[in-house]
Amino acid sequence: MTHDAPDRASEAMRWxxxxxxxxxxxxxxxEGGAARFESTHWSKPADHRLKGGGHMxxxxxxVFEKAGVNVSHVWGRASDTGMAQLSGAESAGGDxxxxxxxxxxxxxxxxxxxxxxxxxxxxxxxxxxxxxxxxTPAIPFDEDTAQFHAALRAACDRYRPGxxxxxxxxxxxxFFLPHRNEPRGVGGVFFDELASGxxxxxxxxxxxxxxxxxxxxPAIVARRARMPFGDAERKRQLVxxxxxxxxxxxxxxxxxxxxxxxxxxxxxxxxxxPLAAW
Amino acid sequence: MTHDAPDRASEAMRWxxxxxxxxxxxxxxxEGGAARFESTHWSKPADHRLKGGGHMxxxxxxVFEKAGVNVSHVWGRASDTGMAQLSGAESAGGDxxxxxxxxxxxxxxxxxxxxxxxxxxxxxxxxxxxxxxxxTPAIPFDEDTAQFHAALRAACDRYRPGxxxxxxxxxxxxFFLPHRNEPRGVGGVFFDELASGxxxxxxxxxxxxxxxxxxxxPAIVARRARMPFGDAERKRQLVxxxxxxxxxxxxxxxxxxxxxxxxxxxxxxxxxxPLAAW
Numbered sequence: 001m002t003h004d005a006p007d008r009a010s011e012a013m014r015w016x017x018x019x020x021x022x023x024x025x026x027x028x029x030x031e032g033g034a035a036r037f038e039s040t041h042w043s044k045p046a047d048h049r050l051k052g053g054g055h056m057x058x059x060x061x062x063v064f065e066k067a068g069v070n071v072s073h074v075w076g077r078a079s080d081t082g083m084a085q086l087s088g089a090e091s092a093g094g095d096x097x098x099x100x101x102x103x104x105x106x107x108x109x110x111x112x113x114x115x116x117x118x119x120x121x122x123x124x125x126x127x128x129x130x131x132x133x134x135x136t137p138a139i140p141f142d143e144d145t146a147q148f149h150a151a152l153r154a155a156c157d158r159y160r161p162g163x164x165x166x167x168x169x170x171x172x173x174x175f176f177l178p179h180r181n182e183p184r185g186v187g188g189v190f191f192d193e194l195a196s197g198x199x200x201x202x203x204x205x206x207x208x209x210x211x212x213x214x215x216x217x218p219a220i221v222a223r224r225a226r227m228p229f230g231d232a233e234r235k236r237q238l239v240x241x242x243x244x245x246x247x248x249x250x251x252x253x254x255x256x257x258x259x260x261x262x263x264x265x266x267x268x269x270x271x272x273x274p275l276a277a278w
Numbered sequence: 279m280t281h282d283a284p285d286r287a288s289e290a291m292r293w294x295x296x297x298x299x300x301x302x303x304x305x306x307x308x309e310g311g312a313a314r315f316e317s318t319h320w321s322k323p324a325d326h327r328l329k330g331g332g333h334m335x336x337x338x339x340x341v342f343e344k345a346g347v348n349v350s351h352v353w354g355r356a357s358d359t360g361m362a363q364l365s366g367a368e369s370a371g372g373d374x375x376x377x378x379x380x381x382x383x384x385x386x387x388x389x390x391x392x393x394x395x396x397x398x399x400x401x402x403x404x405x406x407x408x409x410x411x412x413x414t415p416a417i418p419f420d421e422d423t424a425q426f427h428a429a430l431r432a433a434c435d436r437y438r439p440g441x442x443x444x445x446x447x448x449x450x451x452x453f454f455l456p457h458r459n460e461p462r463g464v465g466g467v468f469f470d471e472l473a474s475g476x477x478x479x480x481x482x483x484x485x486x487x488x489x490x491x492x493x494x495x496p497a498i499v500a501r502r503a504r505m506p507f508g509d510a511e512r513k514r515q516l517v518x519x520x521x522x523x524x525x526x527x528x529x530x531x532x533x534x535x536x537x538x539x540x541x542x543x544x545x546x547x548x549x550x551x552p553l554a555a556w
Contacts, residue, residue: 179536179537180543238553245523245527245554249524249527249528250528250537259528265457265458269556272556273556274555275516275553276523276553276555277553277554278551278552278554
């Protein structure tokens, strides 16, 4: 591939990798050092149409029943299926560069919410930053919802007026189960194909969202992880996780993109909960 | 709707309803009378585009952690989405009649296989019988696989030479997880749009498949339901059930048809296991 643009993918990837390390350190602190993330590095085979790979980090502990924090960086010529789902790929002859960080945290305690964030960079005929972060409690606490949204709002307010309302509404539309007529959780933010013309500014916003998640989510889990609970709360959590599975397998764009291409199922299905009930 | 054909849907439905009762009785026997099926009757609202309804029967017991045996009978004018997925619906102006029986059994014992069968009747511009039956053990036994297939083979052999090989291969193609490159289970039979020109004969074959399932599957479960098992077997079962969820939510045509239309999620998601792990 030849691009005149500076290698912003590498710059973004360095930041995603650093955030992955900081998030994992923070989650291991919440485990009190009793559980550690395991690492899996993967690469596209040498003869593959696409190049690149990723680093998956997975922890199963007492606070987080399952925590996955993945980064990946893949480039090359998209398949027809892939191209149809990548903005601007057709006019770039299918060439793309994509990298990002994706995390899903399933706490063991039913009072602690499931957390999710995805931040990504895409270059085809143009270049974009995109991302989302949302919270899915089985048993919601107003205090947690307010803290999570306040952190995201602050990040959005630094980007531009109105951004928070717009991205929060987008998240409400996106994280919704139409067949159940119910929201997946208590929302967050969702933004796609940001290209204000000032990449440094867009990338700074994306980093701010990452910092907001790192600030708010572990603090919420710390507050809930040791609350006593019984079978009824565990049952509510497992059923809520079943809804999470329904959303991710049927509606989530990232997962559907994984199914439609020959992506690594261990990576794009990392989001599935350790245990779910129907 | 006006149709000159005799009301074969009602005839099929009477048989499906009888089979539902016989299956539920047999499954309750396996529970030793300690657990009973609960019934839920549902109908399309009076002002709905479609008419009809169904009868869902669900049991949660010691032998069957979750057993669902549903019948339904729906007719009317299909939506555009529905029409695209119903053969011959377009030339019938969207009019259709569909009825069927659908069952999924998730035994508690990891040595007892998950069982599934669906038999259905469809009338649009033509009329067809269709169905499938398959077995998904977490821990396969050759004896069980052989017994299940022998019963289905006998039903197919009575229909026409070559039917078993054809429908078994169709099942192998259909019950497959491409993203995992693995079969869902040990197969069975799959047949669609049977219309040999002799409806009585096609319907007799469909009934034979139903009888084969009733004969073989409860016998297999009876043999496995009390085998001692440990955590390792339970874990294998829960992970295998996770694969079952992936297949049903992502690939199964019936479930996808449910998501694409405004069907009752409690009915088309009845197949999901009581508990699954990733």
